[in-house]
Amino acid sequence: MTVSDPATVVYRQPGFVPFLIARLFASAAMQIQAIIVAWQVYALTRDPLSLGYVGLAQFLPMVVLLLPAGDLVDRVDRRLLLHFSWGVQALCSALLIALSWRADTDVRLFYAVLVLFGAARAFTGPTLQSLLPQIVPRGLLGKAIALNSSIMKIAVIGGPVAGGLLYPLGPVVAYSVTLSLFVLGVLMLFAVRIRYRGDPAPAEASAWRRFTAGILYIRHKPVILGIISLDLFAVLFGGITALLPVYAEEVLNVGPEGLGALRSAIAAGAFVMGLYLGVRAIQRRAGLVMFAAVAVFGVANIVFALSREFWLSFAALFVAGAADMISVYVRLTLLQLATPDAMRGRVNAVNMLFIGASNELGEFESGVTASWFGTVPAAVIGGVGTLAVVGLWMSAFPALRKVDRIEDVAADAPPPTKP
Incomplete structure (x- = not known):
């Protein structure tokens, strides 16, 4: 087949572009809504602690429901489940919108809505990750993941900006936009075609056994265990994002405008690298490339930690974002290919649980070490910790280190479950 053959071009796969557009709409809606609801709740309370409750109200139901959601992903039509979640x-x-019509609305009602929103999001993550392998063939999955991750950066970069522009028009207008985007995402899903559906998960096992089957599969699959645990600990030590406001204000002296640029540098690096990987897939030594990318991520964080020049700090974060995208590309592709379709929902749910924990704990770790040792030493410690994790994981997971061609990784049969 030639390069121009539709079978070798990922964006020509039936249903892939509608999937990207649908996800872009929904992701943009979530990013915009996150900005609007945070500002609105703070305007109602004038209490910084209320912003913590905004995050907590969404995070706790996600943690509680992720494993049941993963089981449901493996047992029902994934498009239908995504329709329900976005709906x-x-x-x-x-x-x-209804709460925003009244100026004297009890802020607890906003928290209640956010609890429902967080519960719905618990089903979105594992469904999206498990749906993509049913849309594109195995040989193009890596490129599909890279393009998908890169396009989502548009929402990450543009969503908060759009939210900031919409808020002066009033929360009713802003929430109307997010409502419209969610509806458009739901409608675009009707154009998504399922072409590579596997066998459904068995229905006779008890609920608890089904929920924990993903954990058991990960535990007995060294490649997947290495992928998920590497992401957990690398992000745990490399969570420098929480320190960006301090760097912008006290180290680089660039103010809020510079802070916005620093935040966008990470996403911009990931976006550019994702587009590149969507065209040129990693062909050989995928395991070593992934570990090298995580090491570059750690080195870039150290450079940023020690930099006193804005341009160098921006460049370091850009490189960190690009390196992280390479790692995400390899990890997510290996995760999908090493997991049978009947287990993808539960395995992806566990992965998202670890990702959520690593992001939350990573920011907490950065804050604690910064309070103990100072901002710059804390950032350096985080980068060195990431490098140490790379060395330890290369030794502890030789099967992951020795992965050559990503597409050669095979899924094992799901572990047997009993009633």
């Missing part, structure tokens, strides 16, 4: 999130936007 509930659209309902939450409508409820926020």
